[in-house]
Amino acid sequence: MELANGSTVEEFILLGFQIGQQKRHLLLAIFAVLYILTLAENITIITLVHADVQLARLPMYILLSNFSWLEICYVSTTVPRMLFDLAFPCGVISFHECFLQYYIFFSLGQTECFFLSAMALDRYMAICHPLRYPQMMSRDSCYALVATCWVLGFLWHIVPVTLISRLSFCGPNIIDHFMCDAGTILLLACPPIRNIPIIYQFSMDAVGILGNLFFVVLSYGAVILTLMKSSRRGSRMKAFSTISFHLVVVTLFYGTVAGMYVAPSGESQSQATKVVTLFYTTITPFLNPLIYCLRNDQVKEAVGRLQRRKMGLVKRKLTW
Structure with missing residues (x-):
């Protein structure tokens, strides 16, 4: 952390988006709305799963509610700071805040990798081993799987982040991101x-x-092969419809991650990196709840049950 003259780097400067004030305010409005909608979507899913008895005991929705909480944490690690810098273009961030954001963001990203694998495992067990599914994916087993995803995700980057934080930084202290x-x-x-x-x-x-990614591909590959062999066309189409939404989320996540590693070199690299990072920090978390729940019959039924329950409570109060 020491400079060449013996002083210490105590802060970095995030350049952010080097655009005019009008465009900056437009981005601020767009991403503020996206952030609020993303929070609302994921909070709705968590509330719905915990309020509905039938969804609360299904492994897929236990995983989905935890995935929604993960998405809330994920967007809140970077987006509020980005919105603040768009509103007040200063960009100063302390050394420790910078590395804390770096650690939490990458840990949550790794946790999302494990959650996508856990969801793939759930679909594999449900479709390929339906008789063993209730035992293998019991409520306790599901919560143990959730805890494993969180713990592994936050242990994964401790060593590399610690090693990088111990490097010497000579300046300049400007981060083009x-x-x-x-x-x-x-x-x-x-x-x-x-x-x-x-x-x-x-x-x-x-x-x-x-x-x-290899585990997810193997799991869904086995699921697709099992469904192709199924003689029940109705259940096969329903299962295909369910896993297709999962595959879209997996493709969005790993597609944007791959974009980070194939970004062009040279002057355009930093701009391409910002665009790709912006996509998986704002757009993907906004789309994921819609993809999982927009055409999900179980979610629609749960919403209907919740509405009927509320109407019943209202009628009861009016009767009193």
Whole structure:
């Protein structure tokens, strides 16, 4: 953290979006609305799952309610700070706040990888092993799986973040991004940069992302093969409809992650990185609840039951 003259880097400056005031205010309005809608969508899912007895005991919806809470935490790690910098273009962030944001954001991203794998496992057990499903995915087993996803996600990046935070930073302290990211932080480290933190970060990213992606592909591949062999056309189409929404969410998440690694080099790299990061920090969390629940019959039925229950309470109060 020491500068070449012996002083210490105590803060970084996030450049954010280098655009005019009018465009900045437009982005502020758009992403503020997206953030509020994303929070509302995910809070609605969590409330609905916990308020409806039938949904609350189904493993898929236990996972989905926790996934919604994860999305709330995920967007709240970066978007409020981004909105603040759009409203008040200063961009100053302390060294410790920067690394805290970096750690939490990447930990939540890794946790999302594990949750997508857990959802794939749930669909695999439900469709490929229906007789063993109630036992293997019991309520206790499901909560143990949820806890494992959270714990592994937040343990995954402790070592690389710690190693990178111990590097020396000689200045400049300007980060060409709207958030603290490993790549942009490493550009500010004093040469020669030790290879251990970079290798460790890259290895953990590769294992965490590719390992979970491989598991998801295998799980849904087995599910699709099982459904193709099914003789019951009605149940097969219903199952295909359910997993298609899961596959769209998986594609959105891993597609944007892949975009980070195929971003063009040179001057356009930072702009491309901002666009891709903006997509998976704002657009994807906004779309995920809609994809999972928009055409989900069980969710629609739960909404109907909740509305009927509220109407019954209102009638009872009026009667009193």
